Amino acid sequence: MILPIIAYGDPVLKKVGVDINKEYPQLDGLIDNMFETMYNAYGVGLAAQQIGLAIRLFVVDTTPFSEDEDLSAEEQKTLSGFKRVFINAKITKEEGDEWAFNEGCLSIPEVREDVFRKPTITISYLDENFEPHTEVFSGLVARVIQHEYDHIEGILFTDKLSSLKKRLIKGRLTNISKGKIDVDYRMRFPDQKKKR
Numbered sequence: 001m002i003l004p005i006i007a008y009g010d011p012v013l014k015k016v017g018v019d020i021n022k023e024y025p026q027l028d029g030l031i032d033n034m035f036e037t038m039y040n041a042y043g044v045g046l047a048a049q050q051i052g053l054a055i056r057l058f059v060v061d062t063t064p065f066s067e068d069e070d071l072s073a074e075e076q077k078t079l080s081g082f083k084r085v086f087i088n089a090k091i092t093k094e095e096g097d098e099w100a101f102n103e104g105c106l107s108i109p110e111v112r113e114d115v116f117r118k119p120t121i122t123i124s125y126l127d128e129n130f131e132p133h134t135e136v137f138s139g140l141v142a143r144v145i146q147h148e149y150d151h152i153e154g155i156l157f158t159d160k161l162s163s164l165k166k167r168l169i170k171g172r173l174t175n176i177s178k179g180k181i182d183v184d185y186r187m188r189f190p191d192q193k194k195k196r
Helices: 027-040 063-067 073-079 139-152 163-177
Strands: 045-047 057-061 083-095 099-105 108-117 120-126 132-138 187-189
Touching: 027 045, 027 057, 045 139, 057 139, 063 073, 073 139, 083 139, 099 139, 108 139, 108 163, 120 139, 132 139
Parallel strands: none
Antiparallel strands: 045 057, 057 083, 083 120, 099 108, 120 132
16 A cells, blocks of 8 residues: 655654564565555655654665666676665664765655765664565665654754754745645645645
8 A cells, every 4th residue: 555655844854763563563565565665755765754654764765776787787787686674673884985975865856966975884683574684785775764863853854954044945845744745645744735
């Protein structure tokens, strides 16, 4: 089922997620719905906060990035078919020199800005079967994971921008929160409390 994506300005996007366990109600269905919602909006990641739930859950599928011809063959191969569920994730290490990449967010449509992040991360998480993993990721895969991880920490990519950049996009953010934007996927806007 395709769920409405929560728009910028809704307080749930600023909530730090709580850990969940195997008994979380209808978790398998929720994960399926999150992937379906993400694919419908042409996203590569989606966090529970973006569908209104303040829990530590996000999904990632970087396959669309693998078609970027500007990437090396090795990076394309890494991105192709990288599909994961992250439950109760914790980034334990970020390494390397920060690099800029133009990021966007399904909750903040039509706003894209360069965000600086470290290139390599170590993350511990549970998969959809509650099997524990600790892995190291680099490059665009790490970037997507960091972006979604920020969501479960109540952080948006716009929070990482300079005060000047924030001022420059303030009007656009206000319009998003009021629903004054055309998107081709379902959204829920905080000021209007309506779904489109």
